[in-house]
Amino acid sequence: MQLCDHFFNPRNVGDADEPSFTGRSASLSCGALIRFSIQVDEGHSISQAKFRAAGCDVLVAAASMLTAQVEGMNTAEAAAIGQEPAVLSEQMGTENARCVELACNALLDAIREYSNTAREDWVGDEVLICTCFFVSERTIEREIQTRGLTSVAEVTRVCNAGGGCGSCHQLIQEILEANDLPR
Amino acid sequence: MIYLDNNATTRVAPEVLDTMHPYLGQLFGNPSSAHALGREMKRAVDQSREQVGSLIGAADVSEVVFTSCGSESDNWAIRGVLATRPDNKHIVTTLVEHEAVRNLCRLLENEGYEVTWLGVDHNGELNLDELRAALRPDTALVSTMLANNETGVLFPIEEIGRIVREASEALFHVDGVQAVGKIPIDLKSTAVDLFALSGHKLHAPQGIGALYIRNGISLPSWIIGGGQEQGRRAGTSAVPNIVGLGAACKLALVDDGHARIETLRNRLEDEILKSIPNARLNGAADRSKRLPNTSNISFAYVDGQNILMHLDHAGICVSTGSACHSTTHESSPTLRAMNVPYPVAQGSIRFSVGRFNTEAEIETTLSVLPEIIAKLAAMSPYQEELMSGRAVSQN
Numbered sequence: 001m002q003l004c005d006h007f008f009n010p011r012n013v014g015d016a017d018e019p020s021f022t023g024r025s026a027s028l029s030c031g032a033l034i035r036f037s038i039q040v041d042e043g044h045s046i047s048q049a050k051f052r053a054a055g056c057d058v059l060v061a062a063a064s065m066l067t068a069q070v071e072g073m074n075t076a077e078a079a080a081i082g083q084e085p086a087v088l089s090e091q092m093g094t095e096n097a098r099c100v101e102l103a104c105n106a107l108l109d110a111i112r113e114y115s116n117t118a119r120e121d122w123v124g125d126e127v128l129i130c131t132c133f134f135v136s137e138r139t140i141e142r143e144i145q146t147r148g149l150t151s152v153a154e155v156t157r158v159c160n161a162g163g164g165c166g167s168c169h170q171l172i173q174e175i176l177e178a179n180d181l182p183r
Numbered sequence: 184m185i186y187l188d189n190n191a192t193t194r195v196a197p198e199v200l201d202t203m204h205p206y207l208g209q210l211f212g213n214p215s216s217a218h219a220l221g222r223e224m225k226r227a228v229d230q231s232r233e234q235v236g237s238l239i240g241a242a243d244v245s246e247v248v249f250t251s252c253g254s255e256s257d258n259w260a261i262r263g264v265l266a267t268r269p270d271n272k273h274i275v276t277t278l279v280e281h282e283a284v285r286n287l288c289r290l291l292e293n294e295g296y297e298v299t300w301l302g303v304d305h306n307g308e309l310n311l312d313e314l315r316a317a318l319r320p321d322t323a324l325v326s327t328m329l330a331n332n333e334t335g336v337l338f339p340i341e342e343i344g345r346i347v348r349e350a351s352e353a354l355f356h357v358d359g360v361q362a363v364g365k366i367p368i369d370l371k372s373t374a375v376d377l378f379a380l381s382g383h384k385l386h387a388p389q390g391i392g393a394l395y396i397r398n399g400i401s402l403p404s405w406i407i408g409g410g411q412e413q414g415r416r417a418g419t420s421a422v423p424n425i426v427g428l429g430a431a432c433k434l435a436l437v438d439d440g441h442a443r444i445e446t447l448r449n450r451l452e453d454e455i456l457k458s459i460p461n462a463r464l465n466g467a468a469d470r471s472k473r474l475p476n477t478s479n480i481s482f483a484y485v486d487g488q489n490i491l492m493h494l495d496h497a498g499i500c501v502s503t504g505s506a507c508h509s510t511t512h513e514s515s516p517t518l519r520a521m522n523v524p525y526p527v528a529q530g531s532i533r534f535s536v537g538r539f540n541t542e543a544e545i546e547t548t549l550s551v552l553p554e555i556i557a558k559l560a561a562m563s564p565y566q567e568e569l570m571s572g573r574a575v576s577q578n
Binding site for chain 2: 007008010013024030031032033034035052053054055056057060
């Protein structure tokens with residue numbers, strides 16, 4: 001029912017107002033293409049979510065539902081939705097998991113673009129690593145050292161860093177390697 | 184409802200239904216029975232066989248054998264020829280065949296056969312020099328369609344047959360399913376050995392097909408059992424369906440509606456190509472090289488399944504080459520073989536007109552379609568993304 005409604009009356013079609021962050025996802029097997037654009041306010045909340053898509057009914061409906069769901073959320077909350085295409089599939093009552101995942105990937109891609117920019121633009125005493133959960137390099141280092149953490153998953157479990165859009169996984173890995181001192 | 188999907192299946196014609204009706208009632212006998220009722224059934228089956236033979240121009244009525252569908256006819260023809268030529272392990276076919284032929288040939292590759300897959304050009308047409316070059320002393324079979332189900336593009340089976348005869352010992356099988364009832368066919372003057380057809384494409388019911396087997400060619404029995412169909416395919420004759428197929432063949436032969444169908448198709452095609460931006464015809468622009476009822480048109484940068492569903496919502500039935508199900512997820516093999524680019528192929532819609540369509544229906548379709556395409560085109564990111572040349576993450 002939701003699928004039908006969102007397919008025939010898709011919400012939030014278009015492009016978010018500038019400055020916006022854009023994510024893309026495509027399928028080489030069927031040629032489907034989706035673009036997700038978000039605007040994020042100073043409180044890290046998604047103030048605008050828009051999409052454009054050329055793909056099947058499931059892709060269009062999934063994208064429409066995602067835009068409606070993530071508007072007003074912070075990036076960590078929105079990323080959590082994007083990480084769970086199975087939940088969205090169930091809400092939609094579709095077995096076409098691939099196209100739902102395509103929509104989720106575009107959302108995550110947009111959040112990552114925001115995160116990468118926000119990290120670079122960050123001016124503070126400490127270097128910011130995880131922009132979704134707002135975790136600094138120093139916090140991550142401290143956790144690694146005091147608890148002897150060895151993987152990104154462990155870091156995420158302990159301090160949430162890397163638990164959102166995932167754009168900082170490589171950075172956390174580098175911190176892990178730099179702190180992998182002989183004990 | 185406006186039904187523009189006549190290549191998928193057709194409505195049973197009233198004349199056909201009327202002919203069938205007694206055979207679903209008081210004329211219930213078995214044509215193999217010796218009594219009067221059985222004999223009457225046999226006469227009906229024989230008459231249908233003649234009607235089918237007339238429509239396809241068979242030299243002899245015994246060349247027509249009834250089957251359950253087009254796919255069965257294709258399977259029998261191909262398997263049958265290969266069984267009679269165990270030492271010849273080479274098959275020539277095309278990349279744009281219907282699944283009944285394409286998937287069987289893929290399977291045969293796993294069974295030790297070598298298959299030469301002939302490609303097509305951007306118009307969907309074969310290169311006959313390639314065909315000639317593909318033929319070998321050990322080629323058992325050449326199998327091509329007469330009319331492509333998606334684009335309506337016609338293959339020149341007279342010429343193909345001539346080449347097959349000249350340059351090989353192979354037998355020539357034609358999948359004629361999509362062509363029968365739409366264009367004139369005369370098998371007695373064509374070098375075709377086997378020819379498959381299906382009733383439901385020409386206003387007979389579903390569940391009835393036929394295979395033409397040229398006199399002199401002996402295929403192993405397809406179903407072992409009683410002596411039906413001259414011992415070639417056992418199983419009690421499906422008399423109501425057989426009678427329906429005969430009536431449909433007669434109708435196709437005497438009916439003067441073909442020109443009208445072509446006029447409707449031309450109106451639809453011309454107006455769409457003229458008035459809708461980024462609409463392109465898939466298949467030869469020269470209409471003499473296509474079925475008179477089919478238009479396969481791509482609306483570039485928008486999704487065919489989306490168009491289909493919006494048209495469906497408006498009560499208009501069409502089909503698309505870009506199916507997206509939970510299991511299959513790819514664009515049409517025919518359009519891929521024609522080298523139609525992805526963003527164009529995915530927006531393909533097949534309109535196939537039939538005898539029950541009216542001018543008013545075509546005009547309604549033409550009035551609904553532009554808005555749907557405009558809405559979907561506005562939603563599509565394709566053109567901008569292509570112009571910006573951006574890479575996209577793949578899934």
